[in-house]
Amino acid sequence: xxxxxxxxxxxxxxxxxxxxxxxxxxxxxxxxxxxxxxxxxxxxxxxxxxxxxxxxxxxxxxxxxxxxxxxxxxxxxxxxxxxxxxxxxxxxxxxxxxxxxxxxxxxxxxxxxxxxxxxxxxxxxxxxxxxxxxxxxxxxxxxxxxxxxxxxxxxxxxxxxxxxxxxxxxxxxxxxxxxxxxxxxxxxxxxxxxxxxxxxxxxxxxxxxxxxxxxxxxxxxxxxxxxxxxxxxxxxxxxxxxxxxxxxxxxxxxxxxxxxxxxxxxxxxxxxxxxx
Numbered sequence: 001x002x003x004x005x006x007x008x009x010x011x012x013x014x015x016x017x018x019x020x021x022x023x024x025x026x027x028x029x030x031x032x033x034x035x036x037x038x039x040x041x042x043x044x045x046x047x048x049x050x051x052x053x054x055x056x057x058x059x060x061x062x063x064x065x066x067x068x069x070x071x072x073x074x075x076x077x078x079x080x081x082x083x084x085x086x087x088x089x090x091x092x093x094x095x096x097x098x099x100x101x102x103x104x105x106x107x108x109x110x111x112x113x114x115x116x117x118x119x120x121x122x123x124x125x126x127x128x129x130x131x132x133x134x135x136x137x138x139x140x141x142x143x144x145x146x147x148x149x150x151x152x153x154x155x156x157x158x159x160x161x162x163x164x165x166x167x168x169x170x171x172x173x174x175x176x177x178x179x180x181x182x183x184x185x186x187x188x189x190x191x192x193x194x195x196x197x198x199x200x201x202x203x204x205x206x207x208x209x210x211x212x213x214x215x216x217x218x219x220x221x222x223x224x225x226x227x228x229x230x231x232x233x234x235x236x237x238x239x240x241x242x243x244x245x246x247x248x249x250x251x252x253x254x255x256x257x258x259x260x261x262x263x264x265x266x267x268x269x270x271x272x273x274x275x276x
Contacts, residue, residue, distance in 0.1 A: 068240065
């Protein structure tokens, strides 16, 4: 009966116990991204990259439309002097580090190390190209309140793109970075209200931080249903289908589903070439 004992103890070692509410689950797989995958990600990631990830077994992910369920911005190095960009009430949430990610979860907008963010089942690394032009047919900023709230550094960039000019990522990144860090500590937008900039969901944070490049990115909120709630939102898949370059995909990403998303991005690129 040694084989029965061995099999029982092997399975027993994969049972997780949670103190509240007392609950046990059998989880033999853990996350699909392993240490060597995250090391490869760290070597490739550049400040300004957009990260989108997904999980197989989290309940909320089953209600978010699409293949991916979360989006974030990779800040790269953050330093103590960056804390000056943060509201005093959020100083406790600031993290200085060499590989920092900023994103919005249920507890609000926070920073964490890329090693921690990489604990998931699938992940894409998306990158802005070095030079950008407006994407044909890109919708304008969706809300007058957002456009009127553009800071002085954002306005020239979005206006240049809207007028057919070129913007480099090198000049846009300091603006995006500042906008992202300034959102630290904001509450989570459970109502998916993109007009309320004081509370942000994950894709709303990415959208707000990168809005100076919205004529290029062409990702805008649309009526949707998330977690059985109707609202205006952006699904994380929208970034995978955007003109952003695909810099890396974890081996656990389904090639067919990724190809379907990137096909939409390719179609837009062809439209851009024809228009040019």
